Amino acid sequence: MTTTTPTVDGRVIGLAHYASRAALERILARTGNTFNQLVTLRLVAVGGDWVERDRLVEGVTGSLKIAESIVQDTIDELTTANLVEEAPAEKPRLRLTEAGQERYERIATATGEVAARIYAGVPAEDLATAGRVLTLITERANAELARA
DSSP, rough: OOSSSSOOOHHHHHHHHHHHHHHHHHHHHHOOOOOHHHHHHHHHTEEEEEEEEHHHHHHHEEEEOOOHHHHHHHHHHHHHHTTTEEEEEOOOOOEEHHHHHHHHHHHHHHHHHHHHHTTTTTHHHHHHHHHHHHHHHHHHHHHHHOOO
16 A cells, blocks of 8 residues: 555556456456457447447547557457347448347446445545546547647
8 A cells, every 4th residue: 555645647547547457357358358349349238229330430449549440350359259240231230149238248247346346435526536537638638649
């Protein structure tokens, strides 16, 4: 435990991110899924009955800041694994299969349990403040990326 309260900066945010990510990766290792696959599954799961493929690719690239080709490969992996299915149309659309829904729910439940332990005892007002600050930092970082 640290004896002083650090100022929030990129290092502190990064350390929290990587520690949380390592906990998530343990869960994903048990399911055989990757982080990119989880992010993609989540966006399909919350996207309604069908999600347009282009919109999904845009959402994942925007969230993870990765190349579109990587997201396309991830969608192909999920399709091959029968976790998502595609409805060919003028604008291809995707949805979770039954197996995909079950997998997503299993991962979401496990990550929810871990998150509950991680955030246990942190006052709600502190979490709200952290949420506001991190949202602002994310917006500013995205604006910097858009300038490049």
